[in-house]
Amino acid sequence: MDDLLAEARAGNRRAIGRLLSVVERGGPDADALTEATFASTNLPHIIGITGPPGSGKSTLVGKLVDAMADQGHSPAVLAVDPSSPLSGGAILGDRIRIDTGTANAFIRSMATRGHSGGLALAVPGAIRVFDLAGFDPVVIETVGVGQVEVDVTATADTTIVVANPGTGDAVQANKAGLLEVADIFVVNKADRPGADDVRRDLELMLDLSHMTGQEELSGRRPPIVMVNSLEGTGIGELLREIEAHKEHLEVLGQRSAARLRRLEAEVRTRVLADLEQRSKAVGATPEGRQINSMLADGTITPIEAAQRLGFLL
Amino acid sequence: MDDLLAEARAGNRRAIGRLLSVVERGGPDADALTEATFASTNLPHIIGITGPPGSGKSTLVGKLVDAMADQGHSPAVLAVDPSSPLSGGAILGDRIRIDTGTANAFIRSMATRGHSGGLALAVPGAIRVFDLAGFDPVVIETVGVGQVEVDVTATADTTIVVANPGTGDAVQANKAGLLEVADIFVVNKADRPGADDVRRDLELMLDLSHMTGQEELSGRRPPIVMVNSLEGTGIGELLREIEAHKEHLEVLGQRSAARLRRLEAEVRTRVLADLEQRSKAVGATPEGRQINSMLADGTITPIEAAQRLGFLL
Numbered sequence: 130m131d132d133l134l135a136e137a138r139a140g141n142r143r144a145i146g147r148l149l150s151v152v153e154r155g156g157p158d159a160d161a162l163t164e165a166t167f168a169s170t171n172l173p174h175i176i177g178i179t180g181p182p183g184s185g186k187s188t189l190v191g192k193l194v195d196a197m198a199d200q201g202h203s204p205a206v207l208a209v210d211p212s213s214p215l216s217g218g219a220i221l222g223d224r225i226r227i228d229t230g231t232a233n234a235f236i237r238s239m240a241t242r243g244h245s246g247g248l249a250l251a252v253p254g255a256i257r258v259f260d261l262a263g264f265d266p267v268v269i270e271t272v273g274v275g276q277v278e279v280d281v282t283a284t285a286d287t288t289i290v291v292a293n294p295g296t297g298d299a300v301q302a303n304k305a306g307l308l309e310v311a312d313i314f315v316v317n318k319a320d321r322p323g324a325d326d327v328r329r330d331l332e333l334m335l336d337l338s339h340m341t342g343q344e345e346l347s348g349r350r351p352p353i354v355m356v357n358s359l360e361g362t363g364i365g366e367l368l369r370e371i372e373a374h375k376e377h378l379e380v381l382g383q384r385s386a387a388r389l390r391r392l393e394a395e396v397r398t399r400v401l402a403d404l405e406q407r408s409k410a411v412g413a414t415p416e417g418r419q420i421n422s423m424l425a426d427g428t429i430t431p432i433e434a435a436q437r438l439g440f441l442l
Numbered sequence: 443m444d445d446l447l448a449e450a451r452a453g454n455r456r457a458i459g460r461l462l463s464v465v466e467r468g469g470p471d472a473d474a475l476t477e478a479t480f481a482s483t484n485l486p487h488i489i490g491i492t493g494p495p496g497s498g499k500s501t502l503v504g505k506l507v508d509a510m511a512d513q514g515h516s517p518a519v520l521a522v523d524p525s526s527p528l529s530g531g532a533i534l535g536d537r538i539r540i541d542t543g544t545a546n547a548f549i550r551s552m553a554t555r556g557h558s559g560g561l562a563l564a565v566p567g568a569i570r571v572f573d574l575a576g577f578d579p580v581v582i583e584t585v586g587v588g589q590v591e592v593d594v595t596a597t598a599d600t601t602i603v604v605a606n607p608g609t610g611d612a613v614q615a616n617k618a619g620l621l622e623v624a625d626i627f628v629v630n631k632a633d634r635p636g637a638d639d640v641r642r643d644l645e646l647m648l649d650l651s652h653m654t655g656q657e658e659l660s661g662r663r664p665p666i667v668m669v670n671s672l673e674g675t676g677i678g679e680l681l682r683e684i685e686a687h688k689e690h691l692e693v694l695g696q697r698s699a700a701r702l703r704r705l706e707a708e709v710r711t712r713v714l715a716d717l718e719q720r721s722k723a724v725g726a727t728p729e730g731r732q733i734n735s736m737l738a739d740g741t742i743t744p745i746e747a748a749q750r751l752g753f754l755l
Contacts, residue, residue, distance in 0.1 A: 160745055167743045182494055253744070389738050392747075396737065397721065399748035404717045404755075408710065424709065425702050430480040431566070432473055434705075435712035442717075 130158075134165060137262045145235060145262050152254035153239050155247060159254055166257040172384065173265035174375055175256060175391075177282035179307060180291030182272055185317045189291060189358040190270050194234045196364050197266065205264035206236040207255045209248060209271045209281065235264060249398040252281050253391060266371075283310040284391045286384060287374045289367075291315045292331065294323035308334050311351050313370050319355035319363060328353050349377060404442070411441045443471075447478060450575045458548060458575050465567035466552050468560060472567055479570040485697065486578035487688050488569060488704075490595035492620060493604030495585055498630045502604060502671040503583050507547045509677050510579065518548040518577035520568045522561060522584045522594065548577060562711040565594050566704060579684075596623040597704045599697055600687045602680075604628045605644065607636035621647050624664050626683050632668035632676060641666050662690060717755070724754045 136144035151158050180186050190206055197204040239251060252269060259267045271282050282288050290311040308331075316327050331353050352370050356363035378384045411417045417438060424434045449457035464471045493499050503519055510517040552564060565582060572580045584595050595601050603624040621644075629640050644666050665683050669676035691697045724730045730751060737747045 163745055164743055168740060181496075389734075392737050392744055393725075393734060395744045396734075396747045396751065397725075399744060400721050400751050400755075401714065401718060403748065403752055404721075405714060408713050408717070412706075412710075421702075421706060421709075424705050427481060430477055431705055431708045431712060432476055434709045435716065438709065438713050439716055442713075 130161065130165065134261070137258065140262060142235065145258060146237070148258045148261075149237050149239070149255055152251050152258060155250060159250070163254060163257065166261050170257075170260050171263065171265060172388065173256070173260050173267045174287065174384075175285045175387070176266050176268045176371060177271070177285030177288045178268060178291065179271045179279070179282040179288070180315075180317070181293070184291045184293045185358055186270055186272075186291050189315065189317055189356060190268060192358050192361055192364050193367065194236070194268065196368055198234050200368070202266065203233045203235075203264050204266055204268060205234065205259040205262075206268045206270060207252065207259075208236065208238040209252070209269065235259065235262075248281065250395065250402070253395045256391075279307060279310065280394065282307075284387065284394055286378055286387045287312050287371055289313045289315055289371075291317050292327050293318050294321040294327050308338065312349075312374050313351055313367070314353040315363075315367060316353060316355050317358055320357045320360070324355060328355065348381075349374075407442050408438065411438055414441070416441055443474065443478065447574065450571065453575060455548065458571060459550070461571045461574075462550050462552070462568055465564050465571060468563060472563070476567060476570065479574050483570075483573050484576065484578060485701065486569070486573050486580045487600065487697075488598045488700070489579050489581045489684060490584070490598030490601045491581060491604065492584045492592070492595040492601070493628075493630070494606070497604045497606045498671055499583055499585075499604050502628065502630055502669060503581060505671050505674055505677050506680065507549070507581065509681055511547050513681070515579065516546050516548075516577050517579055517581060518572040518575075519550065519581045519583060520565065520572075521549065521551040522565065522582065548572065548575075561594065563708065563715070566708045569704075592620060592623065593707065595620075597700065597707055599691055599700045600625050600684055602626045602628055602684075604630050605640050606631050607634040607640050621651065625662075625687050626664055626680070627666040628676075628680060629666060629668050630671055633670045633673070637668060641668065661694075662687075720755050721751065724751055727754070729754055 133144045133148055137148050148162060151162050178186055178190060187208065190208070194204045194206055237255070239255065256267050256269075269281060269285060271279075288310050290307045290313075292314065294316065314331050316324050316331070318324070335350060354363055354367045354370055356367060358364070375384075378387070412421065420429070420434050420437050423429045424431065429437070446457045446460055450461050461475060464475050491499055491503060500521065503521070507517045507519055550568070552568065569580050569582075582594060582598060584592075601623050603620045603626075605627065607629070627644050629637050629644070631637070648663060667676055667680045667683055669680060671677070688697075691700070725734065733742070733747050733750050736742045737744065742750070
């Protein structure tokens, strides 16, 4: 592990890849990696990008990363795939790479195995590996519908929400709670009919949230950037808005606050994952089995069963 | 509460609606309702319907429910909306009703407030209310991307996964783990170009899962039904496939097994929600604050912080 860490620090891509695999698998090795990498941090800028399936996030991220590299940055991308609840991993399509031609970018697709808190623990672990290897910024790409994915994106320094024309994405994004966590909106495929409608929907929802006072909290109205990521139009403006938001955070002294929120979320996930393991183990004990069989024949209610199992923890 | 229960049992729609609101709010009243309704069950057939946003699930469910009512059933629908992680409720659009013209159907849209385990507890609670009022089947409609939504759908007796032409839905559904939980596939908007491609994608993935032996577990290959829910084409075939799957479960004696799986999942959610509450409370104690401040200044790692907080529970 020490060798791998030294090689990753020196920028060896194979070593970085292997450390990311350790993070992805989770368990004791991943914990040891957390212990080893926790102290060394260059505080990379964490950018979360989310949007519905098929909204062209991957193409957008590819273009964005190329443009960042052109400006002399070394961006890394973690593309999070929702995993299968049954097999603990997707059968097809879980490793579709984002297309980018840049050599000093690192892009990794990660599925969240079956282990408890998988995704919520893998993301900070991967950020630490990228940080160690000197990447900055780190882009986390998720499909923005599940609660966990929304949580991950929401704890980024800068959160970008992608919507598409003609899909009701603005309403869907709102239903998923994404409007409230967005620092920047992107209307992707902005050449398509209906792009201006999506922009108007988003403006309307921002007006409404302004009325309810949400915006005052951050003192900043999220900009809406029109992008055609296939052609590359709007990518420059998006980069400028990302930079502007980063400066906004720095002026407010908010970057370390975001880092602390991420750490606290990680700790909470660890505590709960541990408790979940313990509660599963309890279900397999003779006392646990007895409670489940009383539940099955209707002798006790789910509430009483939960209380009894809780006492056994 | 006793009056409400009696009225709901007699089929009073207002009373049923009020009980569902109690379930939706959660907390002690919802628990009391669980205690009161747990014993009385007619074992309604639970049908889960899921698919990506915009796949026309609501229209499909509307047509399906009309057809069920025409056959003399009394269907109820619970349409689950993902809720906002920040405000604890969607601002716009969270109560869009499914369009159905049927009088003996009951359709309810439900957002999952901020409380822990909200959705995972509200669904069994709502099923019990519908059960009490004599509805059968009960249809649970979710947006199939989040883990919680997938879990909810997967614990139905019959799980229907909806895909659309031209969207890569088959691959997306696979990534979300939906292929493995599906008992029936629907290709909706089957009049559109690409519908046959989606069917082929699904067949291919089923062939692959056959090779890996998953299908042997259930002894049944999920049928793929082509539906145009705007026109109503394919709804009759879908109804027959639902009925066939219900009979398949009954022959195998699997219906009570599915009910027990739902109960155990509910109990697990209750145990974890309780633990989550306790761990939040611990974070606000002087000891909890001290741990978080050591985490912030890098004195301890997230792993050590989690251990220390775990001890305080």
